[in-house]
Amino acid sequence: MTIPRRRPRYPGKNPRRFEHKYKEHAGDPETIAKVLASGKTPAGTHVPIMVDEILDVLGPQPGDLAVDCTLGHGGHARHLLARILPGGHLLGLDADPVELPRTGESLRAAGFGPDVCTLCRSNFAGLPAALAARGIDSADIILADLGVSSMQLDTPARGFSTKLPGPLDMRMNPERGVSAAQWLARVSSGKLSAVLSENADEPHAELLGAALAGGHFAQTTDLAGEVRRAIPRLASGEMEQTIRRVFQAVRIEVNEEFAALDALLRTLPLCLRAGGRVAILTFHSGEDRRVKKAFQNANREGVYREIARDVIRASPKERRDNPRSTSAKLRWARRA
Numbered sequence: 001m002t003i004p005r006r007r008p009r010y011p012g013k014n015p016r017r018f019e020h021k022y023k024e025h026a027g028d029p030e031t032i033a034k035v036l037a038s039g040k041t042p043a044g045t046h047v048p049i050m051v052d053e054i055l056d057v058l059g060p061q062p063g064d065l066a067v068d069c070t071l072g073h074g075g076h077a078r079h080l081l082a083r084i085l086p087g088g089h090l091l092g093l094d095a096d097p098v099e100l101p102r103t104g105e106s107l108r109a110a111g112f113g114p115d116v117c118t119l120c121r122s123n124f125a126g127l128p129a130a131l132a133a134r135g136i137d138s139a140d141i142i143l144a145d146l147g148v149s150s151m152q153l154d155t156p157a158r159g160f161s162t163k164l165p166g167p168l169d170m171r172m173n174p175e176r177g178v179s180a181a182q183w184l185a186r187v188s189s190g191k192l193s194a195v196l197s198e199n200a201d202e203p204h205a206e207l208l209g210a211a212l213a214g215g216h217f218a219q220t221t222d223l224a225g226e227v228r229r230a231i232p233r234l235a236s237g238e239m240e241q242t243i244r245r246v247f248q249a250v251r252i253e254v255n256e257e258f259a260a261l262d263a264l265l266r267t268l269p270l271c272l273r274a275g276g277r278v279a280i281l282t283f284h285s286g287e288d289r290r291v292k293k294a295f296q297n298a299n300r301e302g303v304y305r306e307i308a309r310d311v312i313r314a315s316p317k318e319r320r321d322n323p324r325s326t327s328a329k330l331r332w333a334r335r336a
């Protein structure tokens with residue numbers, strides 16, 4: 001019999017810290033099952049999105065060489081590995097030096113040793129170099145599931161959470177670049193308004209740009225509070241959406257996500273063998289527009305033999321079970 005670990009005790013009436021607030025973080029399987037049944041993602045885990053659709057378009061086969069450009073929690077990687085073994089190999093990339101070793105440990109514990117799965121801390125903008133460093137000239141399948149993982153979002157210390165206090169950082173690789181707090185303290189209102197519009201289609205971009213630019217926000221909750229003060233008349237649901245969009249726009253900028261995606265889209269054809277397939281899962285219009293255009297252009301030039309005619313969305317059941325899948329858009333292409 002397994003004895004569930006006790007939830008840590010906390011001082012005062014209400015839990016304030018992440019590990020006190022989320023029971024499921026203590027790993028109790030019954031609690032995790034309940035959280036999943038309620039349509040939420042248990043804190044500290046990540047439910048992979050559109051797995052069947054991705055497997056369908058990538059068609060992994062035993063012996064394939066697969067690249068997961070955004071390994072995250074290894075959710076999609078496990079499904080790919082199950083299809084490419086025996087004989088196949090998966091190269092898993094992630095820019096995050098905090099989560100990558102944890103995912104590595106859990107993949108190893110699940111029986112996926114270095115003989116079948118190589119982990120590489122790298123930005124996917126450097127995919128050709130990551131392949132070359134391992135003597136690989138091209139892959140059979142490539143997957144990218146953009147954005148941040150649930151573990152990153154749910155760990156307040158990473159500074160992505162809109163709800164729990166934590167240092168306003170938002171870097172996927174905290175060893176590089178400037179934090180969100182440093183970036184906001186230096187940005188002009190014009191630049192911030194443009195970033196809010198382009199990265200998150202924020203309707204109040206101008207007003208928020210003026211209110212937030214140059215501000216000193218040490219904590220995530222300080223930034224969320226300033227958004228609330230800047231447009232106090234919004235209904236509570238719309239306010240939460242606005243805060244979510246502001247965080248998304250700043251995160252994209254701090255991590256230079258569009259530049260990395262553009263670099264990946266440019267080099268993908270070089271990294272795929274003839275007939276090889278790529279699938280990309282995006283979560284907002286700025287990302288999807290880039291993927292759609294790059295695939296269409298390369299298809300017109302004959303670099304891709306075939307591309308997705310329409311975007312593929314999560315099934316109604318998946319959207320109900322995992323609300324994080326609601327905004328997901330899947331596109332694929334096949335190398336000529």
Ligand SMILES: C[S@@+](CC[C@H](N)C(=O)[O-])C[C@H]1O[C@@H](n2cnc3c(N)ncnc32)[C@H](O)[C@@H]1O
Nearest residue numbers: 048070072073074075076094095123124145260
């Ligand atoms: C949505 S999660 C992927 C989840 C994963 N598919 C799974 O099922 O567990 C996105 C991951 O991509 C990583 N990431 C985002 N942009 C990246 C980039 N430019 N290069 C490498 N990794 C990146 C993030 O650190 C995060 O771990």
